[in-house]
Amino acid sequence: xxxxxxxxxxxxxxxxxxxxxxxxxxxxxxxxxxxxxxxxxxxxxxxxxxxxxxxxxxxxxxxxxxxxxxxxxxxxxxxxxxxxxxxxxxxxxxxxxxxxxxxxxxxxxxxxxxxxxxxxxxxxxxxxxxxxxxxxxxxxxxxxxxxxxxxxxxxxxxxxxxxxxxxx
Amino acid sequence: xxxxxxxxxxxxxxxxxxxxxxxxxxxxxxxxxxxxxxxxxxxxxxxxxxxxxxxxxxxxxxxxxxxxxxxxxxxxxxxxxxxxxxxxxxxxxxxxxxxxxxxxxxxxxxxxxxxxxxxxxxxxxxxxxxxxxxxxxxxxxxxxxxxxxxxxxxxxxxxxxxxxxxxxxxxxx
Numbered sequence: 001x002x003x004x005x006x007x008x009x010x011x012x013x014x015x016x017x018x019x020x021x022x023x024x025x026x027x028x029x030x031x032x033x034x035x036x037x038x039x040x041x042x043x044x045x046x047x048x049x050x051x052x053x054x055x056x057x058x059x060x061x062x063x064x065x066x067x068x069x070x071x072x073x074x075x076x077x078x079x080x081x082x083x084x085x086x087x088x089x090x091x092x093x094x095x096x097x098x099x100x101x102x103x104x105x106x107x108x109x110x111x112x113x114x115x116x117x118x119x120x121x122x123x124x125x126x127x128x129x130x131x132x133x134x135x136x137x138x139x140x141x142x143x144x145x146x147x148x149x150x151x152x153x154x155x156x157x158x159x160x161x162x163x164x165x166x167x168x
Numbered sequence: 169x170x171x172x173x174x175x176x177x178x179x180x181x182x183x184x185x186x187x188x189x190x191x192x193x194x195x196x197x198x199x200x201x202x203x204x205x206x207x208x209x210x211x212x213x214x215x216x217x218x219x220x221x222x223x224x225x226x227x228x229x230x231x232x233x234x235x236x237x238x239x240x241x242x243x244x245x246x247x248x249x250x251x252x253x254x255x256x257x258x259x260x261x262x263x264x265x266x267x268x269x270x271x272x273x274x275x276x277x278x279x280x281x282x283x284x285x286x287x288x289x290x291x292x293x294x295x296x297x298x299x300x301x302x303x304x305x306x307x308x309x310x311x312x313x314x315x316x317x318x319x320x321x322x323x324x325x326x327x328x329x330x331x332x333x334x335x336x337x338x339x340x341x
Contacts, residue, residue, distance in 0.1 A: 026202060
């Protein structure tokens with residue numbers, strides 16, 4: 001494939017400059033591809049993934065989320081950012097949301113409450129999975145985390161971390 | 169050597185610094201790093217055959233598949249071959265052929281990260297090998313998918329060999 005011609009065509013089709021397309025490709029490499037490689041991420045059809053998850057019970061799905069957080073995300077966050085903190089965890093979830101294409105992510109702050117919302121619209125088992133993963137990650141930071149689940153989303157709620165008060 | 173063309177890009181400083189750092193760490197030139205990123209982006213990330221695939225940790229797929237029976241893994245593979253793999257090839261290449269199946273498998277292997285792909289031809293016999301390290305049920309899944317593709321749509325009779333790490337398909341042309 002002629003990469004230069006393909007970049008030009010992509011730019012023309014999208015009504016933008018080759019520089020803009022190239023910048024996006026490079027940013028993806030820098031922000032995501034290396035993290036994905038470290039995390040052992042692989043590509044799969046969401047339908048295949050959905051069928052596999054359908055065969056799990058709610059509790060199995062939750063346990064899978066916990067294992068994934070402990071065995072994959074925590075070590076990767078540590079390796080990538082040098083420390084597992086509220087800000088590195090939140091930044092990772094934001095990157096996962098942007099590049100993995102599995103869910104939308106929102107972080108709300110109000111007075112002393114903090115709420116992380118993961119909106120996936122893929123049913124109760126995925127909510128259990130994300131609740132398991134999220135609780136494991138935030139609880140490991142010493143945050144007393146409550147999860148509420150619907151078929152569409154998971155909310156993880158905790159008190160303002162003390163690190164915010166220290167300005168770190 | 170492939171023909172090449174020089175281009176100049178203006179990048180945000182943070183991005184430029186990060187690319188320099190990657191090049192240094194991987195002992196490559198900035199040019200090589202950039203080319204790799206561009207090739208992946210145009211060949212795979214934006215390809216119509218690849219739309220909609222999602223990234224997941226391989227350990228999740230290992231655990232999800234480990235709980236299936238062999239029969240279910242095989243059926244899921246047949247379903248995926250018929251309902252996902254073939255329509256995705258047609259999205260990029262309307263006429264189905266062995267060459268296009270091979271190209272898709274090669275790209276899925278290279279960029280998807282779930283298996284390695286090899287195709288050899290010996291005295292008219294084709295040998296396709298998918299190597300993977302996610303457990304026997306994934307080999308069975310790939311065998312099911314290959315059945316759907318080769319028997320169902322290309323009309324090829326083939327022999328298959330399955331092990332914990334490999335699925336081998338042999339057929340004559």
